[in-house]
Amino acid sequence: MCEPGGGGVAAFLNRHPYEVNAERVLPLDGGPAHPVGADGSAVGDVPMGGAALSALNKSVRNKSSLNKNKNKNKNKNKMAGAGGGGAALSSLMPALELRRLHQLPEADPFTVARRFVWECLDICLPPGPDFTRLETAVLLAMQTRDAERMRRLPDIEAQAAFSVEEFLRPLGISEVAGYEATEGLFLNILQATEYVGLLYKGRIDRDRPNVVEPRLRPLLSVPAHQSFPSNHAFQAHSIVFAFNAILPEHPATEELQRIAQNVAENREWAGLHYPSDTQAGKELARRFAPYLRDAFAAGFLAAQSEWH
Template identity: 65%
Template sequence: MATMAVASVLNKSVANKSVLNKASLNKNKNKNKNKNKNKSTMDGASLGVSQLIPSFELRRLHQQPSRNAYAAARRFTWEMLDIVPPPGPDYTRLETTVLLSMQRRDRERVRRLPDIQIESTISVAEFTRALHIEDLGGFEQTEGLFQAILTACEYVGLIYKSQFNRLRPNQFEPMLRPLLAVPAHESYPSNHSFQCFSIAFAFSTILPEHPATDELARIAQNVAENREWAGLHYPSDTQAGRDLARRFAPYLHDAFGPLFQAVHDEWV
Protein backbone atom coordinates (compact mmCIF):
# COMPACT_ATOMS: atom_id res chain seq x y z
CA MET A 1 0.00 0.00 0.00
CA ALA A 2 1.22 3.49 -0.76
CA THR A 3 2.54 5.39 2.22
CA MET A 4 0.92 8.39 3.84
CA ALA A 5 4.17 10.27 3.32
CA VAL A 6 3.98 10.26 -0.46
CA ALA A 7 0.32 11.21 -0.26
CA SER A 8 1.21 14.22 1.85
CA VAL A 9 4.07 15.23 -0.41
CA LEU A 10 2.33 14.98 -3.73
CA ASN A 11 -0.77 16.66 -2.40
CA LYS A 12 1.43 19.60 -1.42
CA SER A 13 2.74 19.75 -4.98
CA VAL A 14 -0.73 20.25 -6.44
CA ALA A 15 -3.44 22.56 -5.09
CA ASN A 16 -6.77 20.85 -5.71
CA LYS A 17 -9.50 23.07 -7.08
CA SER A 18 -12.63 23.30 -4.96
CA VAL A 19 -15.59 21.19 -5.99
CA LEU A 20 -18.12 23.18 -7.95
CA ASN A 21 -21.64 23.43 -6.64
CA LYS A 22 -24.05 20.76 -7.73
CA ALA A 23 -25.82 23.10 -10.11
CA SER A 24 -22.70 23.24 -12.25
CA LEU A 25 -22.35 19.46 -12.23
CA ASN A 26 -25.74 18.64 -13.74
CA LYS A 27 -25.86 16.29 -16.66
CA ASN A 28 -26.83 18.95 -19.16
CA LYS A 29 -23.20 20.09 -19.48
CA ASN A 30 -23.59 21.05 -23.12
CA LYS A 31 -25.22 24.27 -21.93
CA ASN A 32 -22.09 25.24 -20.01
CA LYS A 33 -19.65 25.64 -22.85
CA ASN A 34 -16.65 27.78 -22.18
CA LYS A 35 -14.65 28.06 -25.32
CA ASN A 36 -12.07 30.39 -23.83
CA LYS A 37 -10.76 28.03 -21.16
CA ASN A 38 -6.98 27.98 -20.92
CA LYS A 39 -5.47 24.55 -21.46
CA SER A 40 -2.75 23.51 -19.01
CA THR A 41 0.61 22.49 -20.31
CA MET A 42 3.78 21.42 -18.61
CA ASP A 43 5.58 24.56 -19.81
CA GLY A 44 3.67 26.80 -17.44
CA ALA A 45 0.16 27.59 -18.70
CA SER A 46 -2.16 26.91 -15.79
CA LEU A 47 -5.62 25.57 -15.15
CA GLY A 48 -5.40 27.12 -11.72
CA VAL A 49 -4.31 23.76 -10.30
CA SER A 50 -0.57 24.34 -10.12
CA GLN A 51 2.59 24.74 -12.09
CA LEU A 52 5.38 22.22 -11.99
CA ILE A 53 7.43 22.65 -8.83
CA PRO A 54 11.17 22.17 -9.44
CA SER A 55 12.13 18.69 -8.34
CA PHE A 56 14.70 19.87 -5.79
CA GLU A 57 12.17 21.99 -3.91
CA LEU A 58 9.53 19.27 -4.08
CA ARG A 59 11.94 16.61 -2.88
CA ARG A 60 12.96 18.85 0.00
CA LEU A 61 9.36 18.93 1.21
CA HIS A 62 9.51 15.30 2.29
CA GLN A 63 12.98 15.15 3.74
CA GLN A 64 11.53 15.72 7.19
CA PRO A 65 12.64 13.44 10.05
CA SER A 66 10.15 10.94 11.47
CA ARG A 67 9.98 9.61 15.01
CA ASN A 68 8.43 6.42 13.67
CA ALA A 69 11.25 4.27 12.26
CA TYR A 70 8.84 2.09 10.25
CA ALA A 71 7.23 5.13 8.62
CA ALA A 72 10.65 6.58 7.87
CA ALA A 73 11.80 3.33 6.26
CA ARG A 74 8.72 3.18 4.03
CA ARG A 75 8.71 6.85 3.12
CA PHE A 76 10.55 6.42 -0.14
CA THR A 77 9.23 3.03 -1.31
CA TRP A 78 7.72 4.77 -4.34
CA GLU A 79 11.29 5.74 -5.34
CA MET A 80 12.35 2.09 -5.34
CA LEU A 81 9.70 0.37 -7.43
CA ASP A 82 10.70 -2.78 -9.25
CA ILE A 83 11.47 -1.29 -12.65
CA VAL A 84 13.56 -3.34 -15.07
CA PRO A 85 16.84 -1.48 -15.74
CA PRO A 86 17.61 -0.33 -19.29
CA PRO A 87 19.13 -2.88 -21.66
CA GLY A 88 22.86 -3.12 -22.21
CA PRO A 89 24.88 -1.73 -25.14
CA ASP A 90 24.25 -4.62 -27.52
CA TYR A 91 20.47 -4.32 -27.31
CA THR A 92 20.73 -0.53 -27.32
CA ARG A 93 22.62 -0.78 -30.60
CA LEU A 94 19.74 -2.81 -32.04
CA GLU A 95 17.30 -0.16 -30.85
CA THR A 96 19.27 2.62 -32.50
CA THR A 97 19.18 0.60 -35.72
CA VAL A 98 15.39 0.64 -35.47
CA LEU A 99 15.42 4.39 -34.83
CA LEU A 100 17.68 4.95 -37.83
CA SER A 101 15.25 3.01 -40.02
CA MET A 102 12.42 5.20 -38.70
CA GLN A 103 14.50 8.27 -39.47
CA ARG A 104 14.75 7.22 -43.13
CA ARG A 105 10.95 7.11 -43.43
CA ASP A 106 10.68 10.77 -44.33
CA ARG A 107 7.00 10.74 -45.30
CA GLU A 108 5.89 9.21 -41.99
CA ARG A 109 8.13 11.54 -40.01
CA VAL A 110 6.69 14.58 -41.78
CA ARG A 111 3.17 13.30 -41.13
CA ARG A 112 3.87 12.97 -37.43
CA LEU A 113 5.84 16.19 -37.04
CA PRO A 114 2.92 18.53 -36.14
CA ASP A 115 1.80 16.20 -33.35
CA ILE A 116 5.38 15.73 -32.19
CA GLN A 117 5.77 19.49 -31.86
CA ILE A 118 2.47 19.94 -30.03
CA GLU A 119 3.20 17.06 -27.67
CA SER A 120 6.63 18.37 -26.72
CA THR A 121 4.81 19.97 -23.78
CA ILE A 122 2.04 17.64 -22.70
CA SER A 123 -1.39 19.20 -22.33
CA VAL A 124 -4.47 17.85 -20.65
CA ALA A 125 -6.22 18.73 -23.91
CA GLU A 126 -4.71 15.57 -25.44
CA PHE A 127 -7.07 13.64 -23.17
CA THR A 128 -10.05 15.94 -22.73
CA ARG A 129 -10.59 15.87 -26.50
CA ALA A 130 -10.95 12.10 -26.37
CA LEU A 131 -13.52 12.47 -23.59
CA HIS A 132 -15.40 15.16 -25.57
CA ILE A 133 -15.17 17.63 -22.68
CA GLU A 134 -12.55 19.97 -24.11
CA ASP A 135 -14.92 22.92 -24.44
CA LEU A 136 -17.42 22.02 -21.73
CA GLY A 137 -17.85 23.41 -18.25
CA GLY A 138 -18.51 21.15 -15.28
CA PHE A 139 -15.47 18.90 -15.69
CA GLU A 140 -12.94 20.99 -13.80
CA GLN A 141 -12.12 18.15 -11.40
CA THR A 142 -11.27 15.83 -14.30
CA GLU A 143 -8.96 18.40 -15.85
CA GLY A 144 -7.50 19.14 -12.42
CA LEU A 145 -6.69 15.48 -11.82
CA PHE A 146 -5.04 15.14 -15.23
CA GLN A 147 -2.87 18.17 -14.52
CA ALA A 148 -2.06 16.87 -11.04
CA ILE A 149 -0.88 13.59 -12.56
CA LEU A 150 1.26 15.36 -15.14
CA THR A 151 2.88 17.40 -12.38
CA ALA A 152 3.50 14.56 -9.95
CA CYS A 153 4.76 12.14 -12.60
CA GLU A 154 7.11 14.72 -14.10
CA TYR A 155 8.84 14.89 -10.73
CA VAL A 156 8.82 11.16 -10.02
CA GLY A 157 10.00 10.31 -13.52
CA LEU A 158 13.04 12.55 -13.15
CA ILE A 159 14.04 10.60 -10.04
CA TYR A 160 14.02 7.32 -11.99
CA LYS A 161 15.84 8.88 -14.93
CA SER A 162 18.60 9.97 -12.56
CA GLN A 163 18.81 6.48 -11.09
CA PHE A 164 19.27 4.75 -14.46
CA ASN A 165 21.28 7.53 -16.16
CA ARG A 166 20.77 6.24 -19.70
CA LEU A 167 22.20 8.19 -22.63
CA ARG A 168 19.80 9.65 -25.16
CA PRO A 169 19.69 7.83 -28.52
CA ASN A 170 21.60 10.54 -30.39
CA GLN A 171 24.33 10.43 -27.73
CA PHE A 172 24.72 6.71 -28.37
CA GLU A 173 24.32 6.97 -32.18
CA PRO A 174 25.51 10.30 -33.64
CA MET A 175 23.83 9.55 -36.99
CA LEU A 176 20.44 10.11 -35.40
CA ARG A 177 18.96 13.55 -36.09
CA PRO A 178 16.24 14.34 -33.53
CA LEU A 179 13.32 16.45 -34.70
CA LEU A 180 13.26 18.47 -31.46
CA ALA A 181 15.83 19.83 -29.06
CA VAL A 182 17.06 16.95 -26.90
CA PRO A 183 16.09 17.38 -23.23
CA ALA A 184 18.96 17.72 -20.79
CA HIS A 185 17.78 14.90 -18.53
CA GLU A 186 18.33 11.19 -19.04
CA SER A 187 16.43 8.93 -21.43
CA TYR A 188 15.07 6.02 -19.34
CA PRO A 189 12.19 5.79 -18.64
CA SER A 190 10.26 8.04 -21.01
CA ASN A 191 8.45 10.66 -18.95
CA HIS A 192 5.95 11.26 -21.75
CA SER A 193 5.06 7.58 -21.63
CA PHE A 194 4.93 7.56 -17.83
CA GLN A 195 2.75 10.66 -17.57
CA CYS A 196 0.30 9.75 -20.33
CA PHE A 197 -0.20 6.15 -19.24
CA SER A 198 -0.64 7.34 -15.66
CA ILE A 199 -3.59 9.45 -16.82
CA ALA A 200 -5.04 6.54 -18.79
CA PHE A 201 -4.69 4.12 -15.86
CA ALA A 202 -6.15 6.63 -13.39
CA PHE A 203 -9.25 7.29 -15.51
CA SER A 204 -9.69 3.56 -16.04
CA THR A 205 -9.59 3.08 -12.26
CA ILE A 206 -12.21 5.76 -11.70
CA LEU A 207 -14.56 4.79 -14.56
CA PRO A 208 -13.58 1.32 -15.79
CA GLU A 209 -16.74 0.97 -17.89
CA HIS A 210 -16.33 4.28 -19.71
CA PRO A 211 -16.00 3.65 -23.48
CA ALA A 212 -13.11 6.14 -23.78
CA THR A 213 -10.73 4.25 -21.48
CA ASP A 214 -9.22 2.30 -24.37
CA GLU A 215 -8.91 5.50 -26.38
CA LEU A 216 -6.94 7.19 -23.59
CA ALA A 217 -4.51 4.26 -23.58
CA ARG A 218 -4.20 4.51 -27.36
CA ILE A 219 -3.43 8.23 -27.08
CA ALA A 220 -0.79 7.53 -24.44
CA GLN A 221 0.87 4.94 -26.68
CA ASN A 222 0.80 7.26 -29.69
CA VAL A 223 2.32 10.17 -27.76
CA ALA A 224 5.07 7.90 -26.46
CA GLU A 225 5.78 6.44 -29.91
CA ASN A 226 5.98 9.93 -31.38
CA ARG A 227 8.93 10.53 -29.08
CA GLU A 228 10.63 7.57 -30.75
CA TRP A 229 9.84 8.95 -34.21
CA ALA A 230 11.34 12.24 -33.03
CA GLY A 231 14.58 10.41 -32.18
CA LEU A 232 14.35 11.28 -28.49
CA HIS A 233 13.60 7.86 -26.96
CA TYR A 234 14.30 4.18 -27.48
CA PRO A 235 11.33 1.77 -27.63
CA SER A 236 12.48 0.34 -24.31
CA ASP A 237 12.15 3.83 -22.78
CA THR A 238 8.50 3.82 -23.85
CA GLN A 239 7.86 0.40 -22.33
CA ALA A 240 9.60 1.38 -19.10
CA GLY A 241 7.41 4.47 -18.82
CA ARG A 242 4.30 2.33 -19.15
CA ASP A 243 5.59 -0.17 -16.59
CA LEU A 244 6.41 2.62 -14.14
CA ALA A 245 2.91 4.09 -14.62
CA ARG A 246 1.33 0.75 -13.75
CA ARG A 247 3.47 0.29 -10.64
CA PHE A 248 3.06 3.89 -9.50
CA ALA A 249 -0.72 3.92 -10.00
CA PRO A 250 -1.59 2.85 -6.41
CA TYR A 251 0.54 5.69 -5.05
CA LEU A 252 -1.25 8.20 -7.23
CA HIS A 253 -4.58 6.86 -6.05
CA ASP A 254 -3.45 7.18 -2.43
CA ALA A 255 -2.04 10.67 -2.94
CA PHE A 256 -5.03 12.08 -4.82
CA GLY A 257 -7.84 9.97 -3.42
CA PRO A 258 -10.26 12.87 -2.79
CA LEU A 259 -9.67 14.17 -6.31
CA PHE A 260 -10.27 10.70 -7.76
CA GLN A 261 -13.63 10.71 -5.95
CA ALA A 262 -14.46 14.21 -7.16
CA VAL A 263 -13.83 13.12 -10.77
CA HIS A 264 -16.09 10.12 -10.25
CA ASP A 265 -18.82 12.41 -8.94
CA GLU A 266 -18.55 14.62 -12.04
CA TRP A 267 -19.34 11.72 -14.32
CA VAL A 268 -21.79 9.57 -12.36
Protein backbone atom coordinates in the same frame (compact mmCIF):
# COMPACT_ATOMS: atom_id res chain seq x y z
CA MET B 1 0.91 4.06 1.92
CA CYS B 2 -1.07 5.18 4.93
CA GLU B 3 -3.76 7.80 4.80
CA PRO B 4 -2.92 10.79 7.02
CA GLY B 5 -5.07 10.50 10.08
CA GLY B 6 -7.12 12.98 12.06
CA GLY B 7 -6.77 16.71 12.35
CA GLY B 8 -3.17 16.51 13.59
CA VAL B 9 -1.70 16.18 10.10
CA ALA B 10 -3.81 19.00 8.65
CA ALA B 11 -2.91 21.27 11.55
CA PHE B 12 0.78 20.45 11.19
CA LEU B 13 0.77 21.09 7.43
CA ASN B 14 -1.05 24.39 7.91
CA ARG B 15 1.53 25.50 10.46
CA HIS B 16 4.53 24.30 8.46
CA PRO B 17 4.24 24.71 4.67
CA TYR B 18 6.93 22.72 2.91
CA GLU B 19 8.95 23.18 -0.24
CA VAL B 20 10.06 20.06 -2.18
CA ASN B 21 13.56 20.28 -3.61
CA ALA B 22 16.01 17.77 -5.04
CA GLU B 23 17.30 16.38 -1.75
CA ARG B 24 14.64 16.66 0.94
CA VAL B 25 11.41 18.33 2.02
CA LEU B 26 12.24 21.76 3.43
CA PRO B 27 9.99 23.96 5.60
CA LEU B 28 9.25 27.43 4.24
CA ASP B 29 8.82 28.93 7.71
CA GLY B 30 12.02 27.78 9.39
CA GLY B 31 10.32 24.84 11.06
CA PRO B 32 11.75 21.35 11.28
CA ALA B 33 12.85 19.86 7.93
CA HIS B 34 11.03 16.57 8.39
CA PRO B 35 8.21 14.65 6.73
CA VAL B 36 5.04 14.11 8.71
CA GLY B 37 4.23 10.82 10.38
CA ALA B 38 0.82 9.18 10.21
CA ASP B 39 -0.08 10.62 13.63
CA GLY B 40 0.74 14.19 12.60
CA SER B 41 4.12 14.30 14.34
CA ALA B 42 7.40 14.99 12.57
CA VAL B 43 9.46 11.97 11.58
CA GLY B 44 13.26 11.87 11.26
CA ASP B 45 14.99 13.75 8.48
CA VAL B 46 14.84 11.40 5.48
CA PRO B 47 16.60 12.28 2.19
CA MET B 48 14.38 12.06 -0.85
CA GLY B 49 17.05 10.41 -3.00
CA GLY B 50 17.54 10.74 -6.76
CA ALA B 51 19.70 13.15 -8.71
CA ALA B 52 19.42 16.92 -8.41
CA LEU B 53 16.36 18.09 -10.31
CA SER B 54 17.19 21.79 -10.76
CA ALA B 55 14.27 22.87 -8.57
CA LEU B 56 11.93 20.29 -10.08
CA ASN B 57 13.25 21.06 -13.58
CA LYS B 58 12.36 24.08 -15.67
CA SER B 59 10.33 21.93 -18.05
CA VAL B 60 7.77 21.30 -15.31
CA ARG B 61 7.22 25.02 -14.91
CA ASN B 62 7.19 25.60 -18.66
CA LYS B 63 4.57 22.94 -19.29
CA SER B 64 2.47 24.13 -16.39
CA SER B 65 2.63 27.70 -17.64
CA LEU B 66 1.55 26.63 -21.11
CA ASN B 67 -1.43 24.77 -19.69
CA LYS B 68 -2.32 27.65 -17.38
CA ASN B 69 -2.21 30.18 -20.21
CA LYS B 70 -4.35 27.93 -22.37
CA ASN B 71 -6.90 27.47 -19.62
CA LYS B 72 -7.20 31.24 -19.13
CA ASN B 73 -8.61 31.42 -22.66
CA LYS B 74 -11.30 28.81 -22.07
CA ASN B 75 -14.92 29.89 -21.89
CA LYS B 76 -15.77 31.95 -18.81
CA ASN B 77 -18.75 29.81 -17.86
CA LYS B 78 -16.48 26.84 -17.35
CA MET B 79 -14.12 28.74 -15.09
CA ALA B 80 -16.97 30.34 -13.20
CA GLY B 81 -18.25 26.91 -12.20
CA ALA B 82 -14.83 25.48 -11.46
CA GLY B 83 -15.11 25.09 -7.69
CA GLY B 84 -12.39 22.76 -6.44
CA GLY B 85 -11.24 22.00 -9.97
CA GLY B 86 -10.46 25.65 -10.63
CA ALA B 87 -8.06 25.66 -7.70
CA ALA B 88 -6.25 22.69 -9.19
CA LEU B 89 -5.99 24.39 -12.59
CA SER B 90 -4.42 27.49 -11.07
CA SER B 91 -1.69 25.75 -9.05
CA LEU B 92 1.84 25.46 -10.39
CA MET B 93 2.61 22.19 -8.61
CA PRO B 94 0.29 19.91 -6.57
CA ALA B 95 2.22 20.66 -3.38
CA LEU B 96 -0.14 18.95 -0.92
CA GLU B 97 -0.14 15.72 -2.91
CA LEU B 98 3.65 15.78 -3.21
CA ARG B 99 3.87 16.17 0.56
CA ARG B 100 1.60 13.18 0.97
CA LEU B 101 3.90 11.13 -1.26
CA HIS B 102 6.78 12.05 1.03
CA GLN B 103 5.07 11.10 4.28
CA LEU B 104 6.46 7.93 5.76
CA PRO B 105 4.22 4.90 6.33
CA GLU B 106 3.66 3.75 9.88
CA ALA B 107 6.72 1.79 10.95
CA ASP B 108 9.23 1.45 13.71
CA PRO B 109 11.48 4.54 13.34
CA PHE B 110 14.57 2.34 13.56
CA THR B 111 13.51 0.19 10.60
CA VAL B 112 12.10 2.81 8.24
CA ALA B 113 13.84 2.54 4.85
CA ARG B 114 15.81 5.59 3.78
CA ARG B 115 13.98 5.68 0.47
CA PHE B 116 10.26 5.91 -0.06
CA VAL B 117 8.73 2.80 -1.60
CA TRP B 118 7.53 4.60 -4.73
CA GLU B 119 11.11 5.75 -5.43
CA CYS B 120 12.26 2.12 -5.68
CA LEU B 121 9.59 0.46 -7.80
CA ASP B 122 10.64 -2.70 -9.57
CA ILE B 123 10.94 -1.73 -13.24
CA CYS B 124 13.36 -3.38 -15.66
CA LEU B 125 16.67 -1.60 -16.00
CA PRO B 126 17.84 -0.46 -19.46
CA PRO B 127 19.21 -3.22 -21.70
CA GLY B 128 22.94 -3.71 -22.17
CA PRO B 129 25.10 -2.26 -24.94
CA ASP B 130 24.40 -5.01 -27.49
CA PHE B 131 20.63 -4.57 -27.30
CA THR B 132 21.05 -0.79 -27.19
CA ARG B 133 22.89 -0.95 -30.51
CA LEU B 134 19.95 -2.91 -31.94
CA GLU B 135 17.59 -0.22 -30.70
CA THR B 136 19.64 2.53 -32.31
CA ALA B 137 19.52 0.55 -35.56
CA VAL B 138 15.72 0.53 -35.27
CA LEU B 139 15.68 4.30 -34.70
CA LEU B 140 17.95 4.83 -37.71
CA ALA B 141 15.55 2.75 -39.83
CA MET B 142 12.63 4.86 -38.58
CA GLN B 143 14.59 7.98 -39.49
CA THR B 144 14.73 6.88 -43.15
CA ARG B 145 10.93 6.77 -43.35
CA ASP B 146 10.57 10.43 -44.23
CA ALA B 147 6.89 10.29 -45.17
CA GLU B 148 5.83 8.74 -41.86
CA ARG B 149 8.06 11.10 -39.91
CA MET B 150 6.57 14.14 -41.61
CA ARG B 151 3.05 12.79 -41.07
CA ARG B 152 3.76 12.58 -37.36
CA LEU B 153 5.68 15.86 -37.12
CA PRO B 154 2.68 18.13 -36.23
CA ASP B 155 1.73 15.83 -33.35
CA ILE B 156 5.35 15.50 -32.25
CA GLU B 157 5.71 19.28 -32.05
CA ALA B 158 2.35 19.73 -30.32
CA GLN B 159 3.14 17.04 -27.75
CA ALA B 160 6.53 18.52 -26.86
CA ALA B 161 4.75 20.72 -24.30
CA PHE B 162 2.44 18.10 -22.84
CA SER B 163 -1.23 19.15 -22.76
CA VAL B 164 -4.23 17.28 -21.40
CA GLU B 165 -6.44 18.38 -24.32
CA GLU B 166 -5.78 15.18 -26.27
CA PHE B 167 -7.21 13.20 -23.35
CA LEU B 168 -10.20 15.49 -22.77
CA ARG B 169 -11.49 15.43 -26.36
CA PRO B 170 -12.32 11.69 -26.59
CA LEU B 171 -14.07 11.98 -23.22
CA GLY B 172 -16.27 14.73 -24.68
CA ILE B 173 -15.38 17.25 -21.96
CA SER B 174 -13.02 19.64 -23.73
CA GLU B 175 -14.41 23.18 -23.38
CA VAL B 176 -17.37 21.79 -21.41
CA ALA B 177 -18.33 23.11 -17.98
CA GLY B 178 -18.80 20.72 -15.09
CA TYR B 179 -15.64 18.61 -15.44
CA GLU B 180 -13.08 20.95 -13.90
CA ALA B 181 -12.07 18.41 -11.23
CA THR B 182 -11.27 15.83 -13.92
CA GLU B 183 -9.21 18.30 -15.93
CA GLY B 184 -7.50 19.59 -12.79
CA LEU B 185 -6.62 16.04 -11.76
CA PHE B 186 -5.11 15.32 -15.19
CA LEU B 187 -3.02 18.50 -15.03
CA ASN B 188 -1.77 17.73 -11.54
CA ILE B 189 -0.93 14.16 -12.55
CA LEU B 190 1.18 15.50 -15.42
CA GLN B 191 3.16 17.69 -13.06
CA ALA B 192 3.59 15.12 -10.29
CA THR B 193 4.62 12.32 -12.64
CA GLU B 194 7.17 14.54 -14.36
CA TYR B 195 8.77 15.09 -10.96
CA VAL B 196 8.74 11.36 -10.13
CA GLY B 197 10.02 10.42 -13.58
CA LEU B 198 12.97 12.78 -13.21
CA LEU B 199 13.98 10.97 -10.03
CA TYR B 200 14.19 7.69 -11.94
CA LYS B 201 15.96 9.30 -14.88
CA GLY B 202 18.61 10.78 -12.60
CA ARG B 203 19.21 7.52 -10.79
CA ILE B 204 19.40 5.30 -13.90
CA ASP B 205 21.30 7.88 -15.99
CA ARG B 206 20.90 6.47 -19.52
CA ASP B 207 22.27 8.56 -22.37
CA ARG B 208 19.93 9.78 -25.10
CA PRO B 209 19.95 7.81 -28.39
CA ASN B 210 21.74 10.55 -30.33
CA VAL B 211 24.66 10.37 -27.87
CA VAL B 212 25.08 6.66 -28.60
CA GLU B 213 24.36 7.03 -32.34
CA PRO B 214 25.50 10.42 -33.71
CA ARG B 215 23.85 9.72 -37.08
CA LEU B 216 20.43 10.20 -35.51
CA ARG B 217 18.81 13.54 -36.35
CA PRO B 218 16.17 14.30 -33.68
CA LEU B 219 13.17 16.31 -34.84
CA LEU B 220 13.16 18.35 -31.62
CA SER B 221 15.77 19.80 -29.31
CA VAL B 222 17.10 17.00 -27.13
CA PRO B 223 16.12 17.53 -23.45
CA ALA B 224 18.99 17.97 -21.02
CA HIS B 225 17.81 15.22 -18.69
CA GLN B 226 18.37 11.51 -19.16
CA SER B 227 16.53 9.10 -21.43
CA PHE B 228 15.22 6.23 -19.27
CA PRO B 229 12.33 5.94 -18.61
CA SER B 230 10.37 8.05 -21.08
CA ASN B 231 8.48 10.68 -19.09
CA HIS B 232 6.00 11.20 -21.93
CA ALA B 233 5.12 7.50 -21.76
CA PHE B 234 4.96 7.63 -17.95
CA GLN B 235 2.76 10.74 -17.87
CA ALA B 236 0.39 9.70 -20.65
CA HIS B 237 -0.23 6.21 -19.28
CA SER B 238 -0.62 7.58 -15.74
CA ILE B 239 -3.58 9.63 -16.99
CA VAL B 240 -5.04 6.51 -18.64
CA PHE B 241 -4.68 4.39 -15.50
CA ALA B 242 -6.15 7.22 -13.41
CA PHE B 243 -9.25 7.55 -15.57
CA ASN B 244 -9.67 3.77 -15.68
CA ALA B 245 -9.82 3.88 -11.89
CA ILE B 246 -12.41 6.68 -12.00
CA LEU B 247 -14.73 5.29 -14.71
CA PRO B 248 -13.53 1.98 -16.22
CA GLU B 249 -16.79 1.46 -18.11
CA HIS B 250 -16.42 4.68 -20.17
CA PRO B 251 -16.41 3.79 -23.90
CA ALA B 252 -13.43 6.07 -24.56
CA THR B 253 -10.98 4.20 -22.30
CA GLU B 254 -9.54 2.26 -25.26
CA GLU B 255 -9.13 5.50 -27.21
CA LEU B 256 -7.26 7.03 -24.25
CA GLN B 257 -4.90 4.06 -24.29
CA ARG B 258 -4.33 4.51 -28.03
CA ILE B 259 -3.57 8.21 -27.52
CA ALA B 260 -1.11 7.47 -24.71
CA GLN B 261 0.70 4.91 -26.85
CA ASN B 262 0.83 7.36 -29.76
CA VAL B 263 2.27 10.12 -27.55
CA ALA B 264 4.94 7.71 -26.30
CA GLU B 265 5.84 6.29 -29.72
CA ASN B 266 6.07 9.77 -31.25
CA ARG B 267 9.06 10.38 -28.99
CA GLU B 268 10.76 7.43 -30.69
CA TRP B 269 9.91 8.79 -34.14
CA ALA B 270 11.37 12.11 -33.02
CA GLY B 271 14.65 10.33 -32.21
CA LEU B 272 14.50 11.21 -28.52
CA HIS B 273 13.80 7.81 -26.92
CA TYR B 274 14.60 4.14 -27.34
CA PRO B 275 11.65 1.70 -27.52
CA SER B 276 12.79 0.31 -24.15
CA ASP B 277 12.42 3.83 -22.67
CA THR B 278 8.81 3.82 -23.84
CA GLN B 279 8.10 0.41 -22.34
CA ALA B 280 9.70 1.39 -19.04
CA GLY B 281 7.59 4.56 -18.86
CA LYS B 282 4.39 2.54 -19.28
CA GLU B 283 5.53 -0.02 -16.70
CA LEU B 284 6.42 2.72 -14.22
CA ALA B 285 2.95 4.23 -14.70
CA ARG B 286 1.34 0.87 -13.93
CA ARG B 287 3.40 0.32 -10.78
CA PHE B 288 3.11 3.92 -9.58
CA ALA B 289 -0.68 4.06 -10.06
CA PRO B 290 -1.60 2.90 -6.50
CA TYR B 291 0.67 5.54 -4.93
CA LEU B 292 -0.77 8.18 -7.25
CA ARG B 293 -4.32 7.25 -6.21
CA ASP B 294 -3.33 7.46 -2.56
CA ALA B 295 -1.68 10.88 -2.86
CA PHE B 296 -4.49 12.30 -5.02
CA ALA B 297 -7.37 10.56 -3.22
CA ALA B 298 -9.41 13.75 -2.86
CA GLY B 299 -8.88 14.64 -6.51
CA PHE B 300 -9.95 11.16 -7.63
CA LEU B 301 -13.15 11.39 -5.57
CA ALA B 302 -13.92 14.90 -6.90
CA ALA B 303 -13.39 13.76 -10.50
CA GLN B 304 -15.48 10.62 -9.97
CA SER B 305 -18.37 12.69 -8.60
CA GLU B 306 -18.52 14.60 -11.89
CA TRP B 307 -19.31 11.39 -13.79
CA HIS B 308 -22.10 10.07 -11.53
